[in-house]
Amino acid sequence: MEWLVIGIPVVVGFAFVMGVLYDYEIRKLFARMQSRRGPLFIVPRDLRGGLGTTRVFQTLYDILKLFSKSQTFRPSSSKYFIAAPFIALGCMVLATLLLDIGGISVFGDYDFSMVVISYLLFTIPLSLIIGGASSSSPFGALSVRREIELMLSYEVAFVIGIFSAALLANSLSIARVVAYQANTLPFLLINPFAAAAVFFAIVGKLHMKPFDTTEAEAEIVSGYFTEYSSRLLGTFLASRMLLLFVLVTLFIDLFVFIPVVPLLLYFVEGFLFVLALTLVHTVMPRYRIDQAVSWFTRIPLVLALIGLVWSLTLKYGLLGAVW
Amino acid sequence: MASKASDKFEEATNVQADAYIAERPLLDIPSEQLPQVAGELLSKGARLVYETGIDMGVDGFDLFYFFSSDGERTSPQTLLRVRVPREDPVIASLASITPQASWAEREVMEMLGVRFTGHPDPRHLWLPYEWPRPAEADYQRNEAIMRPKGAAANLLPIGPYHPATLDSNLFRMTVEGETILDIDIKIGYNHRGIIKLFEGRDYHKGMFLAERVCGICNCAHTTTYCTAVEQMAAVEVPARAKYIRMLMVELERIQNHFLWLGLFVNVMGFTTGFMLSWRAREVVQDTMELVSGQRISHGMNTIGGVRKDIPSAVSSQVAQLLEDIRGKVAHLERIILENPVISDRARSIGTLSPKTASEYGALGPVMRGSGNRVDVRLNKPYLAYNDVDWHIVTDRGCDAYARMLVRIGEMHVSLDICKQALDNLKAMPTELAVKGFTIEKPYGLAQVEAPRGEVVYLIAASEYMPNMPLAVRIRTPTYNNLPLLKTLLVGCDVGDVPVILSSIDPCFACTDRLTEVSKTHNRVEFAWTWNG
Incomplete structure (x- = not known):
């Protein structure tokens, strides 16, 4: 029990810091590819008095700034407006505890961790929907409508994709999928279809381009975030940092785990995965909602189904004997 | 004729x-x-x-x-x-x-x-x-009519202050789900009173006002204004000045189209294209700075000609920069036209049939994007457009994508015109401007093809004060293109609104210049100024 009192804050703290670092990577690479400067890695000597030596934790400073502001409420917004960011944050804190971080399952093995984590990840769009719908903003309402459509399309691909990995490892425990890959090849090579489907679903889950339709500033201001400010928005951003960490780590756990030294390769894999996300984010404009939904049903869903069939084939089918 | x-x-x-x-x-x-x-x-x-x-x-x-x-x-x-x-x-x-x-x-x-x-x-x-x-x-x-009833249930406002439209304007859209059922356009949020200011000032001072109607197309505005005044004074502008004016107006067109292209892809969420486009625009700004000494308000035109020459040393530098710009246009063209999402977002959106475009009197790339050959440079040639080799760019796509293609095509054509203007300037007499003039005719009227479409200035001379206009009237291209939005937007998705809106390249600053309204102590005071 004492171990949990120390362990939970350490793991959640690590997850949050890693989320902020991944976000820094996205911001920096995105800026450099657009020939902008982005948050400074090394602050020039003259500016260090005000800015400190580095702006790697820029997103953290942004969140801290939000916590210093006061929230305004629309009279017509309901109490779920306040609850939504905390639901998101709470579920993401729980999700970090179930992960296997770079070969270390801090809280041991749990038989159905993959099922639980997919439900916990599902609460992020749900909390956005609750928050946006209860904010009584017309932009929030439109954005919620879009989020429901988008969520239904990417969640299916995501769930089928991760269960293809579970089928290969014959277990619904993340730790056991990791352990299984340690003895064979990474599942990215064995079942690239499922990996690709999960990758695209992650782009959708993070609302990166081309799937940031729900937050399209040119059309609906900030969508569900329009009425959010200060601490509540800060809480949403903090949960988004944890979400980034959870999704990156989950992908590494399920598809690209290479056991050499615990944690060492995790950072490299995490960096490369976020680089891939950033590349998509940089080269893509935003889909309209109907186009996004149709794209998700045309490509990631089909990939996920191929991945599922491929996993089944490997497990029971013609190649079963060879395997 | x-x-x-x-x-x-x-x-x-x-x-x-x-x-x-x-x-x-x-x-x-x-x-x-x-x-x-x-x-x-x-x-x-x-x-x-x-x-x-x-x-x-x-x-x-x-x-x-x-x-x-x-x-x-x-x-x-x-x-x-x-x-x-x-x-x-x-x-x-x-x-x-x-x-x-x-x-x-x-x-x-x-x-x-x-x-x-x-x-x-x-x-x-x-x-x-x-x-x-x-x-x-x-x-x-x-x-x-002023107070539409029953529209509040699903009323979605864009503006007066909205991140998609940096200028102030209000679109009140009645939406059902994502589909727009009706739209009301309200402009008039930007009050400067420029047209009223013209009336109390002599013709030379009016030029500085014309320059400030629009920051983006100020050369087009001063050229139109000067042409109208020159007609009233029966002054023939020296050939060299015509070429320098043409060079500036065409450079301005290139920078406007870079700016527009960036904004157009930005509303579709393509921030990379936006950044690269605005980065490329900097080179055009540098070129214009090299010629005129200013980045935004160039102050090149004066009544009777231009104020500054382009010496041969500057001319060769400008020629090099033009090649640089040409490369950047080609690069952007590749990035943007090869992107499948841009094509998905902009094609068959905001369809404007050639007939409707003519009916509403659409102007500039909006008209040409519907396949109509309307361009003042072609229909009523001014400056030296008759002496250089250029062609009008049109597209039969009739949608937002076609308008983008027209603008990209115009950038290439403008670069060609600039190059020819520079070449022709080398062997031209050095006279820059005709000095001194008296207003002889009661009216002046000029049309110039600005980057967004035709700009018209109508000037009436004052009977009593020989050096001051009685009235100056300005018709900007957005004035004709904006009423079209209702036909373009009704029935489309909310997600397409920014794309369609930016596809007509509206400039609200040009269009609303005018009234002044102040509200103090519950008493509404109104200063009578004029609209154009």
Whole structure:
């Protein structure tokens, strides 16, 4: 029990810091590819008095700034407006505890961790929907409508994709999928279809381009975030940092785990995965909602189904004997 | 050419040209003949370029109707002038015949108090709808139109302050789900009173005002203004000045299109394209700075010519920069045109048929994106466009994507024109400007193809003060293109609104310049200024 009192804050703290670092990577690479400067890695000597030596934790400073502001409420917004960011944050804190971080399952093995984590990840769009719908903003309402459509399309691909990995490892425990890959090849090579489907679903889950339709500033201001400010928005951003960490780590756990030294390769894999996300984010404009939904049903869903069939084939089918 | 045009017109209408404004016949007609004459002109394929009014004091109000039938290098143009008495300023509305007159008449109604009978939408244009004095005498009817009922349930506003439209304007959209059922466009949030300022200043000072109508297309505005004044003074601009003006206007077109392209892809969420496009625009700004010494307001034009020469050393640098720009255009073209999402987002969006475009009098790349060959440079050549080799860019796609292709094509054409202008400048006499002039003619009228479409300046000379205009009227391209939005937007998705809106390249700063409204101590005060 004492171990949990120390362990939970350490793991959640690590997850949050890693989320902020991944976000820094996205911001920096995105800026450099657009020939902008982005948050400074090394602050020039003259500016260090005000800015400190580095702006790697820029997103953290942004969140801290939000916590210093006061929230305004629309009279017509309901109490779920306040609850939504905390639901998101709470579920993401729980999700970090179930992960296997770079070969270390801090809280041991749990038989159905993959099922639980997919439900916990599902609460992020749900909390956005609750928050946006209860904010009584017309932009929030439109954005919620879009989020429901988008969520239904990417969640299916995501769930089928991760269960293809579970089928290969014959277990619904993340730790056991990791352990299984340690003895064979990474599942990215064995079942690239499922990996690709999960990758695209992650782009959708993070609302990166081309799937940031729900937050399209040119059309609906900030969508569900329009009425959010200060601490509540800060809480949403903090949960988004944890979400980034959870999704990156989950992908590494399920598809690209290479056991050499615990944690060492995790950072490299995490960096490369976020680089891939950033590349998509940089080269893509935003889909309209109907186009996004149709794209998700045309490509990631089909990939996920191929991945599922491929996993089944490997497990029971013609190649079963060879395997 | 002018006499031929007037002959044709006289045949059609059986009236004699009373005077000429810059070679365009001006016909005084009684107010009751107006609908018939205008209807005849419109049915012959002319478009209503501009309609405006000038307050003539005790004599009443002079209303001007400027028609043009666009043809290649020969555009018969006609001005009608109708005088309405001050005591009872009533005239039949043309808005029921052509939507092109709608905004202009609403403006004249609220600014001069002329009443247009039979106007389908006699609400205020620049003033708030709730403004206590109605634009039209039929107050009850106006009141009913001003306050639409039952639209609040699913009303989605874009503006007056919205991240998609950096200028202030308000689109009140009635939406069902994502589909737009109805839209109301309200402009008039940007008040500067420029047209009123023209009236108390001499012609030279007016040029600085013209330069400040729009930051993006200031060369086009000063060129139009100077051309109109030069016509009034019967001054022929030296050839070198014409080429320098043309170079500046074309460079301005390139920088405007870079700016537009960046914004256009940015509203689709392609921030990378936006950053690269605006980075490329910096090179054009640098080029213009090299020529004029200024990045935004170039101050190159003066009445009678230009203020600065382009020496040969600068000329070769500019030529190098032009090559650099050419490379950047090609690079951006590749990035943007090869992107499948851009194509998905912009194709078959905001479809504008060639017929509707002509009917509404669309201008610039919006008109050309629907396949219509309307370009002042071609229809009524000015400066040295007749002496250089260039072609009009049109596209038959009729959608937002087609408008983008037209603008990208125009960037290539503008680069070619700039290159030829630089080459031709080398062997040209060095005279830059004609010094000294007296205003001889009562009216000046000029059209210039600005990056967004045709800009028109109508200047009336003051009878009593020889160096000051009585009135200056400005018609910017957005003035004609913005009313189109209603036809483009109804029925489309909310997600397409920014794409369609930016595809017409609206410039609200150009279009709303004018009224001043201040509200103090619960008493509304109104300073009478003029709209253009």
